[in-house]
Amino acid sequence: MCISGSLRRGSSNTALLREAARLYGGDHRFADLRLPLYDGDLEGASGLPEDVLRVTRQIEAAEAVVVSTPEYNKMLSGVLKNALDWISRTKPFVLQDKPVAILAAAAGQSGGARARYSLMMALAAFRPRFSTGPEVLIAGSGAAFDAEGRLSDPRSVAVLGQAMDRLRSEATA
Numbered sequence: 001m002c003i004s005g006s007l008r009r010g011s012s013n014t015a016l017l018r019e020a021a022r023l024y025g026g027d028h029r030f031a032d033l034r035l036p037l038y039d040g041d042l043e044g045a046s047g048l049p050e051d052v053l054r055v056t057r058q059i060e061a062a063e064a065v066v067v068s069t070p071e072y073n074k075m076l077s078g079v080l081k082n083a084l085d086w087i088s089r090t091k092p093f094v095l096q097d098k099p100v101a102i103l104a105a106a107a108g109q110s111g112g113a114r115a116r117y118s119l120m121m122a123l124a125a126f127r128p129r130f131s132t133g134p135e136v137l138i139a140g141s142g143a144a145f146d147a148e149g150r151l152s153d154p155r156s157v158a159v160l161g162q163a164m165d166r167l168r169s170e171a172t173a
Contacts, residue, residue, distance in 0.1 A: 001062030111137030133166030
């Protein structure tokens with residue numbers, strides 16, 4: 001299961017997830033985070049929106065989850081935080097004990113390190129099994145992918161491959 005914190009069509013985080021899915025192998029789905037803004041009144045009146053339930057069912061069915069976040073003002077994106085707010089309303093927590101890898105791609109030199117850290121903090125309440133594979137942080141993400149959407153730096157590909165190998169082994173253990 002792949003979750004991109006960016007809705008942009010040309011998102012480097014979505015491209016990074018495509019590469020992660022390719023290296024992980026097997027079937028994969030991409031979550032659609034075009035969800036309404038979290039609103040307790042909406043939830044109270046209508047329950048959880050069907051789009052939220054679809055995402056939570058996809059997470060529940062996945063053997064592992066890979067989340068990639070851009071860095072917006074030194075944090076995870078609002079789109080991703082909103083999705084987590086909705087997902088937190090489901091019981092039981094669909095991310096509890098689920099193997100989760102966190103990636104980041106950003107234009108800056110840190111490759112989204114602060115956003116990755118803020119995402120880890122936001123996910124901690126869900127009690128996932130964070131993958132201990134190498135950190136995948138893609139700096140200068142606008143130029144990190146070739147015309148076909150593949151990572152162009154061999155070292156980045158190798159690190160991402162190691163992270164996906166580790167996630168796969170944690171998911172099947």
